[in-house]
Amino acid sequence: MYEHDVIVVGAGGAGLRAAIAAHEAGADVAMVTKLHPVRSHTGAAEGGINAALQEGDDWELHAYDTMKGSDYLGDAPAVETLAQDAPEETINLEHWGMPFSREEDGRVSQRPFGGLSYPRTTYAGAETGHHLLHTMYEQVVKRGIQVYDEWYVMNLATTDEADPNDRECHGVVAYDVQSGTIEGFKANQGVVLATGGPGQAFDHTTNAVSCTGDGHAMAYRAGAPLEDMEFIQFHPTSLPSTGVLISEGVRGEGGILYNSEGERFMFEHGYANNSGELASRDVVARAELTEVDEGRGVEDEYVHLDMRHLGEDRIMDRLENILHLAEDFEGVDGLVEPMPVKPGQHYAMGGIEVDENGQTCVDGLYAAGECACVSVHGGNRLGGNALPELIVFGKRAGRHAAGDDLGEPKIRTGYGDDVEDETETELPVAPGEAGLDATGGVAADGGVTADPEGILERTVETARERVDRLMDKEDGVQHAEIRAKLQKAMTDYVNVFRTEEGVKKALEIIRECRQEYQDVYVDDPSRTFNTDLQQTIETRNLIDVAESIALGALVRDEFRGAHWRKEHQERKDEEWLKHTLISWDDGEPSIFYRPVILEGQNKTYEPKERSY
């Protein structure tokens, strides 16, 4: 058994920032990651970091844009914290040597992005995430923080009190991918989940293959609710064949979208008469698909993004990486022809419910980054707001886990007297039940009487039994089959456009996947680097995550942000200024709601119609 004060699971932007912060607060920190830190998906972020750095801009404008962009589903205390802390955190990265793009006077450059009232996106070419990831990993190396790379965290070691608010997390159980050894990692002060997004629930995604919602699923099964999972962002510009992302920076720099008839449809068809291509992402994604559905798509599938008029010099200076991506993955030279683009799953606005200090309702369990929902993005995330979230809330989670006093949070978590009770929406299938056997769930023999070591040992034992069972089983279904079926159902029915019938169909298929998973087996008999085993466990996590997305999409019968419902073409503020929470309760999900916090530090954000 390994033992540290703080265990950070995942080593992308949020995890690295959390680890550095916890280390600076005096804790003995270890990072446990299924990849090596420099392989994390943060490296694929392209656009930039929103931070009010210049005169004429200020944090209040940033907060206002973010609340509006969220379609008034962001919690103001979180949004304002993001806007207030982003400038210092961004400049801190510069002090750590991050190679930001520069102005003539040597200051960091900023550029316009969708939904922003000021050009406040700080960037490093079109590879901002790569530089952010490497800069922070360098700081982890500098500080000598312990990294367990290629260790796959399978489960949380959590006590099993009936009320999740009374539970405590004492560590994690992980599987050494290289050797197959399963070990406990005891966390004396806290576990920070920073496991990234769940994009692999969909089959056309900009997300890495590693983005399987592991943190979501583990926290969910340990009793921490998942919040606003129905809000999935579909990025308007991904390459059609692979899902590779073409940065919003292209439109920020002046790139234009055309349909097959050569029309600049964002204006000509009235989708966003003021902002055009720079309307927020949900608006542009719907516009593109509407064009395709109405027969004005290229090859009935995509639209064109043209940046030729920007000129080679500007493209090479600010968007060079985009030229390489278009050429390598689509065979298109962006200097001489427009690039094909279509919406692709990109980001989960929802995630593990946390307060602004990163803490879940389970004592000692934290989450930060895309796997968490604090919530700053509400119904729709603005481009350039994911990276500041990683550093601002990663740092807060790390500090709090290490014992720093960050004050009483304004955002509540867990089931309590401020929540509304369960939904009355009729579900097509009873979700959840099947498959409990394979989850590991909350450690048995927990409760106040058990000591942390005992809880950890018991969880390790459960994990070893589970792996033995998967490895010993001689035949059955392979995970790849289940995963493909799940991904297809989500893309077919829980995509940009959603109907009640479609989402119900998705839930039925997810239920089938859950049942088929009962018969899953691992064909590779080796304990050495067994990716078959790892992906089998990941697939189980994807089933839970996909189910929570579809459940959220079914019960929210309104149109808000990225969540579009055919039968409900209006935002229903009277009824729906509230977060959807789904918690794993006795082996099946239950749904409840918590009101959105619109009261900020100096003002209340009044919901307005969102036009661009």
Place this chain on the structure above:
Amino acid sequence: MSTQQAEPESQEAPEDPEMKGAESPAAEEQKGGGMVEEHAEKEAELEGETVHIKVFRYDPEVADKQEPRFDDFHVPFTKGMTVLDSVMYARDEYDSSLTFRHSCRQAVCGSDAFFVNGKQRLGCKTQISDLEQPVRIEPLPHQEVVKDLVVDMDHFYDQMHAVEPYFQDEDTPETDALEEQRQSPENREKIKMSSRCIWCGACMSSCNIAAGDNEYLGPAAINKAYKFAMDDREGEEIKEHRLRILEQEHGVWRCQTQFSCTEVCPKDIPLTEHIQELKREAVKKNLKFW
């Protein structure tokens, strides 16, 4: 754990009569206007066909894989298919034990560098239609094989860490929490290429010197040091300290300018040039010459 050294030179001659042997690096296509069209033509030829891949297999734990071998897979071609797509298909449809690292599929995580038709390449950014068939896919040479296409990267990481790969600003003036250090666009441009390294290990694997001298820092680590040494935001003293690390016996002077690292780098980093520039800097500073 027992490991297997993958030495491409010592492998048996392929039995497949169709095998044309390893592609010569000179035949590699250069980036340019003609590439896109040529690419489309080759793709059109492959529509409806299967692609023949020969994949290196080894597992220290499994009896019939302890002796390294090649497995043949015939994968249905789809437009835009990459080498990574082909091995993923083979794994998901034919043999779930086929093992390799991969994550982002867009040439930034750096985890899927393989030895493809005799050259180090990223699986995800190599179009299968650009390669001669059968496509031979092996682990990176000169590194210990853990299993199938997975190599042990620890030595690579150790060398990267050996050059103190982190910004050291102790010499620069104190700045306010909200005040950035100034850097000219020209200086940023100077370090730009070196900052693109994705730690894939292709360069290290292609380097003859690194193959023979385990202590040689190698092209990736030296390039990482270059990024800091040439960054004007670090002070003179730190720069000198960095050059002292680089001019040690197993540092820059080991490089014999064979350009193999530059040739295989998937991010087009001029590694050899960076190493030569550091040699010149060391001479200027009159540092010890090995």
